[in-house]
Amino acid sequence: MRISAADIYEFNPWWQSPERIEGDPRVVEWRGAAFRWVPRLCRTFEDADVIYTMRGPRRVGKTTLLKLRILDLLKKGTPPKNIFYYSCDLLSNPKQLADAIDIYLSQVRGQGPASAEPGRVHIFIDEVSSVKDWQKGMKALIDAGKLRGCTVILTGSHSMDIRRASETLAGRRGNTAGLRYGSPDKILLPMKFSEYAETRSPEVRDALRGARALPAESRKAALLELLDGKMPELFRRVMGQSRMLEGMLDDYLITGGMPQAINEYSSRHSISDSTYADFVNLIMKDISRWRGEEALARQVLWRVSETMATQVSPNALKDGTDISDYRTVGKYLGALKASYALEQTYRLDIRRGQPFYRKGRKVYFADPFIFHACRGWLSGRDAFEASRMFLGTTEMKGRLLEGVVGSHIARLAYGLAPSSLFDASGAVFYWKSRKGRELDFAFSIGGKYLPVEVKYSSRIRKEDCYGVYDFMKTGMATKRGIIVTKDVLDFGGRCAKVPCYLFLLLA
Numbered sequence: 467m468r469i470s471a472a473d474i475y476e477f478n479p480w481w482q483s484p485e486r487i488e489g490d491p492r493v494v495e496w497r498g499a500a501f502r503w504v505p506r507l508c509r510t511f512e513d514a515d516v517i518y519t520m521r522g523p524r525r526v527g528k529t530t531l532l533k534l535r536i537l538d539l540l541k542k543g544t545p546p547k548n549i550f551y552y553s554c555d556l557l558s559n560p561k562q563l564a565d566a567i568d569i570y571l572s573q574v575r576g577q578g579p580a581s582a583e584p585g586r587v588h589i590f591i592d593e594v595s596s597v598k599d600w601q602k603g604m605k606a607l608i609d610a611g612k613l614r615g616c617t618v619i620l621t622g623s624h625s626m627d628i629r630r631a632s633e634t635l636a637g638r639r640g641n642t643a644g645l646r647y648g649s650p651d652k653i654l655l656p657m658k659f660s661e662y663a664e665t666r667s668p669e670v671r672d673a674l675r676g677a678r679a680l681p682a683e684s685r686k687a688a689l690l691e692l693l694d695g696k697m698p699e700l701f702r703r704v705m706g707q708s709r710m711l712e713g714m715l716d717d718y719l720i721t722g723g724m725p726q727a728i729n730e731y732s733s734r735h736s737i738s739d740s741t742y743a744d745f746v747n748l749i750m751k752d753i754s755r756w757r758g759e760e761a762l763a764r765q766v767l768w769r770v771s772e773t774m775a776t777q778v779s780p781n782a783l784k785d786g787t788d789i790s791d792y793r794t795v796g797k798y799l800g801a802l803k804a805s806y807a808l809e810q811t812y813r814l815d816i817r818r819g820q821p822f823y824r825k826g827r828k829v830y831f832a833d834p835f836i837f838h839a840c841r842g843w844l845s846g847r848d849a850f851e852a853s854r855m856f857l858g859t860t861e862m863k864g865r866l867l868e869g870v871v872g873s874h875i876a877r878l879a880y881g882l883a884p885s886s887l888f889d890a891s892g893a894v895f896y897w898k899s900r901k902g903r904e905l906d907f908a909f910s911i912g913g914k915y916l917p918v919e920v921k922y923s924s925r926i927r928k929e930d931c932y933g934v935y936d937f938m939k940t941g942m943a944t945k946r947g948i949i950v951t952k953d954v955l956d957f958g959g960r961c962a963k964v965p966c967y968l969f970l971l972l973a
Contacts, residue, residue, distance in 0.1 A: 469565045471573050480546045492533040500732040503665050503725050507654050510647035516640035517618045521625055522654035523806035524748040527725045528621040532590045547575050553592040560603030587616040595622030601634035608638045625804045648884035656723030656833040659970035663714050673703035682881030685972045692962045693946045711967040720853050722835030742839040742849040752805045766798040768844050770829045775865040777826035807836055814895035814908055816940050830869030864922040871920050874973035879909050899936035917947035924952045931961045
């Protein structure tokens, strides 16, 4: 495929008239949606000579975010030809990527005084991870000095590219040291419960902002207040919405944080088969691109759905499958994690402050919608009806919620220490005492590990706290722990008991 100026004009209709951005399918869909999410991540892209990457699962809204940013730039008066968008779906090599950007910079923006506009250039390259070795194309442009005065955002659906970009483009990403929001490598994940709640409810949004609970450091301070036996300001502000928040959490366990699923459920109280199927098909496309086999990925996902929230090893996961080598299971777990479908939590080695990689790990689905989509595909049943039945039992609901709590803790850990090389498996752990008592999660906060146990119940017994108590005896824990409950709020004793819907607002 040879790139031409005509090709890139098709992707940028606002060059002819800025108003044409309003007709973009993503903008039209967003404006007409019942649930219009503007990711907090939008605010973290700064106008500087920086090459950003933005990763996240399929269908999470990366392309929509780019189009909304283009809409905002045009409204602020950015010259239309200073904004370039291109999708890499049809590109096959890094040279084509470099050619597309070079044609824009030299032939379109640089045609002459009539078309050449002064000021910063904004370059948006979508699904760059579909181009093998795309970093080489970007490196060639950087080394040739062609990206001066440019802010570049590259999106993709596979986390392995982040490490490769950091290695290949080391020292070439621009003035990253001066960024207010940390790493130039951004991750757009399905919306957290707090984002979901604030988008649905102006009262919750006002409470979050009034309590200044959006920055990670503010949420850390609120957690430390809990550990001092105090009620955080955010909790005071939302106490009147407790019943509404509990209902929102039930809905969130069906839709997860995926915008398309949320909009369908908001407008007609169901989610179409095609929405589930499209997501799974794209995940399998990623598996194929990384030389995996759909049949084996299917068997691994089935075993994960059976063992979710329990300790399991790759060797145990291969039981009941056609896979003979546990290393193959590990390969597929890694590929599904890199595609943001799964997350893994390892057991904490207290002495080293590191995970036991060779002991059993817990494997969770990264989002409730992803779980329901995969489970429906694996079973051949109607995914939406199967999700309602699954959540009808307290035990199953609790297992899914444990994964939700874990993913939110991981995102808080990242917010407190953002890094291009951040890996949640090295920041959030589970733990097991010599007595065999298990603690669901432990993560570092304020120089100590905060123990968190998930007990989705309205009745918390003394023995429900034993895992927290055992962990506190190690000397590595904070002075108190947290039990995440269904609806119990109690700051007495050595464990603060917090309803899940409140805890997730802080994480």
